[in-house]
Amino acid sequence: MKFKSVQEIARLYTNYFQEKGHTIVPSSSLIPKGDPTLLFTTAGMVQFKPLFTGAVELPYTRAASIQKCVRTTDLEVVGKTERHCTFFEMLGNFSFGDYFKKEAIEYALDFSLNQLEIPKDKIWVTIYLDDDEAKKIWMDAGIPEDRIVRLGKKDNFWGPAGDSGACGPCSELYLDRGPEKGGPNCGNNPNCKPGCDCDRYLEYWNLVFNQFNQTVSGELLPLKQTGIDTGSGLERVAMLLQEVDSVYDTDELKSIIKQIESLSGFTYNESTKQSFRVITDHSRSVFFSLGDGIYPDRTGRGYVIRRLIRRASLFARKLGIHEPFLYKLVGTLKDLYSLRYPELKDKAKDIESILKKEEELFLHTLEVGLEELESVLDHLKKEKQTVVTGKEGFRLYSTYGFPREMTKELVEERGFSFDDKGFEEELEKDRDLSRASWKGKKIQYLTGLTVSPELKTEFLGYTESKAKSKVLYLFVDGKSVISAKQGEEVVIVLDKTPFYAEGGGQIGDTGYLKKEGFQFQVQDTQKENDTFLHMGMVLKGNLSVGDVVDSEIEVERRQNLANHHSGTHLLNGALRRILGTHVSQKGSIVSSDYLRFDFSHPKALSKEEIIQIETDVNEAVNQEIPVKTEVLSLDAAKESGALSMFDEKYGSVVRVISMGDKSKEFCGGTHVANTKEIGFFAIVKEGSPGAGNRRIEAICGDSVVSYFLHQFQTLASKIETHNLTTKETFGDLKEFGITKEVPSPEYLQSMFQREGKGIVTRLRKLREGLESELEEKSSALFKAKKKSEQEKFQMNPELVDGLLQKAHEFPKGKVVTELFPSVDAKSLKDLADSLKAKEPEILCLFATTEGETSTLVFMCNKVLNERGIHCGDILKETLVMLDGKGGGRTDMAQGGGKKPEIVAKSLEFALSLAKNKLS
Numbered sequence: 001m002k003f004k005s006v007q008e009i010a011r012l013y014t015n016y017f018q019e020k021g022h023t024i025v026p027s028s029s030l031i032p033k034g035d036p037t038l039l040f041t042t043a044g045m046v047q048f049k050p051l052f053t054g055a056v057e058l059p060y061t062r063a064a065s066i067q068k069c070v071r072t073t074d075l076e077v078v079g080k081t082e083r084h085c086t087f088f089e090m091l092g093n094f095s096f097g098d099y100f101k102k103e104a105i106e107y108a109l110d111f112s113l114n115q116l117e118i119p120k121d122k123i124w125v126t127i128y129l130d131d132d133e134a135k136k137i138w139m140d141a142g143i144p145e146d147r148i149v150r151l152g153k154k155d156n157f158w159g160p161a162g163d164s165g166a167c168g169p170c171s172e173l174y175l176d177r178g179p180e181k182g183g184p185n186c187g188n189n190p191n192c193k194p195g196c197d198c199d200r201y202l203e204y205w206n207l208v209f210n211q212f213n214q215t216v217s218g219e220l221l222p223l224k225q226t227g228i229d230t231g232s233g234l235e236r237v238a239m240l241l242q243e244v245d246s247v248y249d250t251d252e253l254k255s256i257i258k259q260i261e262s263l264s265g266f267t268y269n270e271s272t273k274q275s276f277r278v279i280t281d282h283s284r285s286v287f288f289s290l291g292d293g294i295y296p297d298r299t300g301r302g303y304v305i306r307r308l309i310r311r312a313s314l315f316a317r318k319l320g321i322h323e324p325f326l327y328k329l330v331g332t333l334k335d336l337y338s339l340r341y342p343e344l345k346d347k348a349k350d351i352e353s354i355l356k357k358e359e360e361l362f363l364h365t366l367e368v369g370l371e372e373l374e375s376v377l378d379h380l381k382k383e384k385q386t387v388v389t390g391k392e393g394f395r396l397y398s399t400y401g402f403p404r405e406m407t408k409e410l411v412e413e414r415g416f417s418f419d420d421k422g423f424e425e426e427l428e429k430d431r432d433l434s435r436a437s438w439k440g441k442k443i444q445y446l447t448g449l450t451v452s453p454e455l456k457t458e459f460l461g462y463t464e465s466k467a468k469s470k471v472l473y474l475f476v477d478g479k480s481v482i483s484a485k486q487g488e489e490v491v492i493v494l495d496k497t498p499f500y501a502e503g504g505g506q507i508g509d510t511g512y513l514k515k516e517g518f519q520f521q522v523q524d525t526q527k528e529n530d531t532f533l534h535m536g537m538v539l540k541g542n543l544s545v546g547d548v549v550d551s552e553i554e555v556e557r558r559q560n561l562a563n564h565h566s567g568t569h570l571l572n573g574a575l576r577r578i579l580g581t582h583v584s585q586k587g588s589i590v591s592s593d594y595l596r597f598d599f600s601h602p603k604a605l606s607k608e609e610i611i612q613i614e615t616d617v618n619e620a621v622n623q624e625i626p627v628k629t630e631v632l633s634l635d636a637a638k639e640s641g642a643l644s645m646f647d648e649k650y651g652s653v654v655r656v657i658s659m660g661d662k663s664k665e666f667c668g669g670t671h672v673a674n675t676k677e678i679g680f681f682a683i684v685k686e687g688s689p690g691a692g693n694r695r696i697e698a699i700c701g702d703s704v705v706s707y708f709l710h711q712f713q714t715l716a717s718k719i720e721t722h723n724l725t726t727k728e729t730f731g732d733l734k735e736f737g738i739t740k741e742v743p744s745p746e747y748l749q750s751m752f753q754r755e756g757k758g759i760v761t762r763l764r765k766l767r768e769g770l771e772s773e774l775e776e777k778s779s780a781l782f783k784a785k786k787k788s789e790q791e792k793f794q795m796n797p798e799l800v801d802g803l804l805q806k807a808h809e810f811p812k813g814k815v816v817t818e819l820f821p822s823v824d825a826k827s828l829k830d831l832a833d834s835l836k837a838k839e840p841e842i843l844c845l846f847a848t849t850e851g852e853t854s855t856l857v858f859m860c861n862k863v864l865n866e867r868g869i870h871c872g873d874i875l876k877e878t879l880v881m882l883d884g885k886g887g888g889r890t891d892m893a894q895g896g897g898k899k900p901e902i903v904a905k906s907l908e909f910a911l912s913l914a915k916n917k918l919s
Contacts, residue, residue: 034716044092097225369400390422505588
C-alpha cells in the first residue's frame, strides 16, 4: 500500500466529502456541548446529537468532521498495547435525514479504494445479525458474499454516546493484513475472519445506521428521521497505510517520541516503549484538554486530566526524569497539530505554564509517596497479606496526591490487590468533614501550645514565595518537643516564613518545608499574636529544633487567593458606589476557590443591581490598575479615607491597599500587583446570612470560565429536552421551540479570549434570557399539551364506548369505575356527561392521580337518585380512606385526597357502596 502521512489522510478525507456535498464542520470542544452525561467528547457524533434527535432546526443535512476525542475507560492499558490511546482523532461523515445505508456504504468503499488506495481484495466487512439490506448493498458495490461477516449486538450495534441519543445497527470495514498477522492457531484457518481476536483483520471504519433514539431509561424509540454516523480513527488508518504494527510508529506520534528521546537521553526500544507511549499519549490528551479550558482539579474531568499528568510523570521517572518534563513537549505538539487546529498556536504558552505548575505540584510528593508505598508493600509482604487497604490507598491520595487509579495500577504490577470499596468509604468520610471539623482539628493541634507573646515571626510572603527558615519550636499534641519524625502531625514555628497565616478573612497558605532527607507538608498556617504556626504532617525523615529548612508555598494557590482577595476589595467598593455608603463589611471569607462577602443592606439585590456591581468590578479589572501598598500610622491611614472594619483591632501601624479610585482599605492580606491579574469576576450567589445583612459569593479568574461552561452546558441539555418534547407533541418548533443558539464550549472559550471582561455581563444576560424563555415556553408548552390531551380525551368516542362495555350491571342500574393518570376534574366531568347522555341509568365513579394527590369525581342522572344513589354520600365515605375532603349534590360530587397508591382500592369501595343501593 502507498504510504500516506496523517496530515495527508486528513486532507484527503475533508476534500472528498466536501466534493460530495458535505459541510465541513470544525472539531467541537472536548467539553461536550449540552450533554452532562459525558465527561469528554468521545466520538465525532457528540456535537451532532441534537441534529439526529431533531431537537434543533437543521443548518445542513450532511456534514463531515475531524473530531478530537478523549476516552479514558482503558487508561491503564495505554502503553501496554499497540493501539490503545486516550486521545485520538475521529474522521466522520454524517447524514441527518438525507442519505442512508446505500450512500454511506458506497462513499466508504469509494474513499477506501480510490483515495486511500487500499486493494479491494483486502477489504472485509461486517454487518449486524439480521441486516440483509446492508449485505445486499455491499454485494452490489462489489464485495463478495464470502467477505461479509454477520456479528451480534456487542460488535455491530452502536451507541449512544452517553446515556441517551441516536443509535442503531452498524457495518464495519476491516483490512486483511495477511495470515502472517494471525494468531498461533489462525494461519489459513477459514474460521479466522473479522471477529477473531488476532491481529490479522483490523477494523478501520464504522458505519452506524441511526434508526433509534435511546432515552436515559434505555428505551429505544424510532427516530423521526434516520441518519448516518460514521467513525474512522485517523491514527489507525495511518497505521494501516504506513504498514506499521503500532499507532505509536505512525509519523506524527513518532515525532513526539523522538522529542522525548532527545529530552530524556533514552532510546525508544522494547524495554522503554511503555514509558515512551504513556508519555506520548498522555501529553496529547493533556495538551488538547488544557487548550479547551479543562484544567487540573479534584473532581470531574479536571481530575482525569490531573490523573493523566501524574501517570505520565510516574512513567517519566522510569526514564530517569525527576523534574517537570511534559511541558517541554508543548512546542512539538503545537507544531504538529496547529495546522489542523490553528487555535492552539495562541494557547501554547498558557498550556505550557499550567502544565509546568501542575507537574511541580506533584513532584513535591512523588518521590516520598513512592517510598511510602514501598514501605506499605514491604509490611504486607512480611505479614503475608496481599491487599492494600482502602485506608492506605486514601492516605496516599490525600497526603501524597496519588490518584486512586495510579496506586491501584502500581500495586497490581507488584502482585497485590487494591481495596476499591474501602477507598470509597474513606473518601466518603473525608467528604463529610466540613471546614468546621478541620477547625476542630486545628484546636486539637493548638491545645496546650504556649509561645512567648514577644516572639514575632518575620513574614516575607508579600514579596517572596520561598525562604530559608530556622526551626524555633516544634509541638506535637500541644506539647513542646525537640524533634519530630515521619508520620507525626506537628506545629512548627519558624523565625521567618513566606506562609501567610489565616487572618482578615483570607485562609492560610499551604506548601512544603524541606531539607536533605526531610519533607513536611504544611496543611494550614495559623497565627497566635505575631507567631506563625505551620500545621501539618512530616512526610519523610526527622526534624529538630534549630534545623534550617527551605520553606515554599503553593504558588498557584496563593495567586488564586490574591485574585479573590483583591476581587473582594473591588466588590466592596462597587457595593458602596452602587448601593450607597451605608454598606459596611460584616464578614468575609477569601479562599482559593471563591470569595464570600457579608455586608449591611436592608433588602435583596435586584438582577439589575447584580449586573451593575459585576460590571463595575470587571471594568476595574479591565482598567489594569496598579495595586498600591502603603504602611502608615493608624491615624494617617484613617485620615487617608481608607475603609476599615469597625470591630477589628488594629496596631499603631497598618497596611493600606489602594486600587486607584476603586478601592482603599486597611488590609494585611496578600493581593495582586495589578487588577488585570484577577482575570474575570462573576457573582454566583446572592442571599442573606441574617436580618439586615446580605451575602454575595463570587469567583475570579479561570473559575469564571469553568462556571459559564458548566452553566451553558446544563442549559443546552434542558433546551434540547424541551425542544424534543415540543417536536414530539406538535411536530415542529414554531410556537413553543427555542431556536436561539446556546454558545458551545469552544465558542465560549473564544469569547472570553476575544471580548475581555465585558463578556461576563453579556453571558449573564444571555443565560438569564435563555432561562427566562425556557421557563415561559415550558409553561406554555405544558398548558398547550394539557389542553391538547384534554381535547383528545373529551372527544374520544372509542373511550366512551369502551367504558360502557366495561360497566358493571346491577338490577337497578349500571356503574362504571376508572382511574385516569393526570387528568383534570373538568375533563372527568365532561366524560361523565358523555356517558350519561348515552346511558341515562349509569353511575360514573372516576378518579385521577398526579404526584402525591388524588381527585375523585362521582356523577349520575336523576333517575339513579330516585333509586337511592347519593353521589355526595358515597364520596364522603370513600374519602375517609384517602384522608381527603369533598362533597356535593345527589347527582354530582367532587373531592380530593392523598394516598394515590390506594385510589384504585377506594374506587372498589365506592363500587361496593353503589352495588348495595342498585342490587
